[in-house]
Amino acid sequence: MSKTIGYSLKAIGVDFLRKENTFLHHTNKYKNDSLIVRRGQEFQLKVSFTRDVKDSDKIFLQFSTGEKPVKSNGTLLHLNTRSGQNDQGWHGKICQTSGKECLIAVTSPADAIVGKYVLDVITESNIYHSGKNDLYVLFNPWCEADSVFMPDDAQKAEYVLNTTGYQYCGPTEYVLSRSWHYGQFEEDILDCCMYLLHRSKLGPNDQRDPIMIARAMSALVNMSDDDGVIHGKWTEGYEGGTSPADWRGSVRILQQYYRTKKPVFYGQCWIFSGVLTTVMRCLGIPARSVTTTDSAHDTEKNINVDIYFNEKKEQLPSEDFIWNFHVWNDVWMKRPDLPEGYDGWQAVDGTPQEKSQGIFRCGPASVKAIKYGEVNHDYDTMFLFSAVNADKVYWVIEKVNGKNTYVKYNEEFKEVGKKIITKAVGKDTYEDIKDEYKFPEDSEEERKAMETALSHVKGPTCAAEQVLKSFRASIELGLEEVEALLPGQPIDLNIVVKNKSADAQIVNLSASSHLESYIGKVEASLSTLQQTVQTEGKTVIRIPLKIPADAYMKVLSLTEDELLVKVNIFADVQETNEKLIKPLALSFQYPHLKVVMPKMAKVHEKFTCELIFKNILPIPLENCKLLVEDLDISLKIFDHGVLLPGGTATSKIECAAKKIGDQMIVAKWNSTQVKGITAVKFIEITE
Structure with missing residues (x-):
């Protein structure tokens, strides 16, 4: 009896051939001692035994993932290396034996569960587990059968493998690039992503699906509802944390979160986006950060953003608002849950703005569906369509007989989603991807997309007027070209009133200016102007608007946030009863x-x-x-x-x-x- 046991086959070691496998799987840059492979692709293991391996020896590999692995849901796999028998799409086969060692080729299916696995080697009388037999299985953009397959090599190099890039911030006229270290291969980043997968409570089938994982991660990068990675803050005062302006990469944020298991203070939109890019690339899902200037936050889901002013023409707080810029993400994947044709880039947003199915998250929404106004498709397509297409509707609240009366000024149909940009592939500059999200303004395709979107809006919306008519004002408002605004210098502006008609007109002109944060919040009122002007036909009149340096320097010197000077010009034309408003944003120029x-x-x-x-x-x-x-x-x-x-x-x-x-x-x-x-x-x- 003892003699038989002595000669029974027992595994005593596993060589994961990490160097060879990770090179072939494009995972050799991860700073992690375990084997990291991509699904749908073969990898090899070398197993050592107590004696020479015979053809009659039965050798099984058992892979398990999750807290309670069972065969029925694919979290427990039993591979017969002699027969190569398939288990849940996995198979393993001995391809070479040499004395006390054998080489085993293992292939996972292209829809394998993404996560951390444990390997056991089973022989007839022994189960071998060294305690270090962990391996990670990731998405595979190089595998045609994987739902994140990306055919272009240059795009994979940028959207999966590139560890550095830029987060683009600022208004349309003055976009700034912030260097960003995504660092998806750095120490603890992969384990942090595995921890987030665990926190997501996704079931085994959902952990196969990039749609569900992207949706879960858009929730988990913010701390709202679920103690996720980052605590967002959009008001000055960052005691007890790091000012959003000081972050220059995702690595320290994710490392701190993983080591403390507590949210990291503080973040804003480009930080949520940068971290989400890191998490997606780390898991193998192609991802990019996307900046939209003049991005709408439409709380009523009517493709309108209502902006209110008091009788002095000073802007009032509102539930709807316009971000001077907003940064979200695109992730690349197939959409088998949607009709054919909506594969490719999907928009997701990790900034906690509105709840989606009860949780602060957003997307993935097909970028193509956004472009065509197919806002009925999952997930959150209406919200993201509004972010790049909503109409601005301006209201002045006047007191009439002691009651508030809402006077509607003009609507703007082309002022949202002015730029939509991302880092260019293989270059240190940005590319405009607006045509992926929107048709050209005033084109037949753009009007049709708006009609399609409006057909899914419940309740009245001013956006319908865009489809029916195009308003042509007789008066044009603006500012004379402004030299660079230097902090500490008085701001001398000239308001321009251009009469485009041949008739003389009397215009009641008002203007207000204020300092504004990038999320559209008024930080300080600066100056106002009210004047009645007589314009002759086809003439241009200039009216000065002056802002002394003392009016803004105190607020500017107390903040690290980038503030804009916002100027709103109003005109009431007596002869035609036209009511117009022209909002303009000016940026300060700082030393470099x-x-x-x-x-x-x-x-x-x-x-x-x-x-x-x-x-x-x-x-x-x-x-x-x-x-x-x-x-x-x-x-x-x-x-x-x-x-x-x-x-x-x-x-x-x-x-x-x-x-x-x-x-x-x-x-x-x-x-x-x-x-x-x-x-x-x-x-x-x-x-």
Whole structure:
């Protein structure tokens, strides 16, 4: 009896052939000691035994995933390596034996459950589990049978493998690029994604489905309802956390969340989007961050955004509003749940705006469905259609006999979704993808898409008028071309009133200006104007509007958020009873912080980083400090005191990287007058 047991076959080790497998599966950049493979593709294992392997020996591989694996739902798999028998689409086959070792080829199905698996090697009298036999199975954009298959290699390199990019922020006229380190292959990021999958409570079938996973992750990147990754905050005062302006990547956010299991304070839309891009790429779903300027938040689902003013023409708070810009995501996948033709890019949004089926999440919504106005398709297509297509409707609330009367001014049909941009494939610039989301304004296709969307709106909507008529005003309002707005300088504007008709007209003109945050919140009123002007036929009149520096500098100097000057010009034409409004946004121009260093360096090799700041403003900058986060994530502070107008401050640091890969230097300039001027520079560290 003991002799038989002594010669029974027992597994004593598994070599996951990590280097060979991860290279073939495009997973060799993950900083994780376990084997990481993509579904629908073969990988090989080398198993060692106590004696020579015979043809008659029965060897089974058992893969399990989840807390309570069972065969019925595909979380427990039993592979006969002799027969190669299929189990839930998985199969394993011995392809080579050599003495006490055998090489086993394993292939998972293209719809395998995405997650972390445990491997056991079973022989007739033994189950081998070393405690380190974990492997990860991810989506596979290189596999044609996978629902996230992406045929273009350059796109896969950008949307799956690229670890750096840009988050584009700012109004239509002044889009800024924020360097962003997605870092999907960094330490703990994959395990954080696995933890989020666990937190999602998705069933086994849903963990096969990129639609359900994308939807779950759009909820979990924000902390609303479920203690997800990031706590959003859109008002000044970031004590107890990090100012949204200071984040320059997803890695520290996800690492902190994974290690503490608590939400990270604080984030705004581009941070939610950056983190969601990281999570999707880490799991193998092609993803990109997308910025829409003049993006609508339509709470009533009527494709209108109502904007209200008081009798002084000062803007009032409203449930509907326009973001100066908003950043969400596109993810690439098939949509078998929709009619044919809606595969490809799907919009998802991790910023908690409105609840979808009881949870703060949004999407995935087919970008093609958004373009064609097919807002009845899942998920949240109506909300995202409005985000890029809603009409602005302006109202002035006047007191008549002691009661509020709502006076409707003009509607704007072309002021939402002005730019829709993302990082260009293989380039350090953005590309405009507006034509993927919208047809050209005033085209027949655009009117048809609006008609289709309106057919699904419940209740009245002013947007219907866009389909029926095009309003042509006799008066045109605007501002004379403005030079760069420099903080500390008076803002001298000229309102332009152009009479396009041949008749003389009397215009009651009003204007108001205020500082506005990027989500459309009024931070401070600046100036107002009321004047009646007589215009002759085909003439242009200019009326000055002045804003002293003292009116805005106090608020501007207290915030790191980027504020705009918003000007609203109103005209009541007495002869025609036309009521017009023209909103305009102006951006401040800040000094730049320049980082000079090599593009590449070797690990442990010293190099110099030079930081240069020039004060282009007309005022001295006081209490100037430069904060630099180097490759070791250690903080260095340089005190530059007072920097006079035209003055330059230069600082140098010596750096040496301790690990290979893309790394970055982050620098931030603060002073009493202006804060949060940042710069990021990436460097490639090689062996």
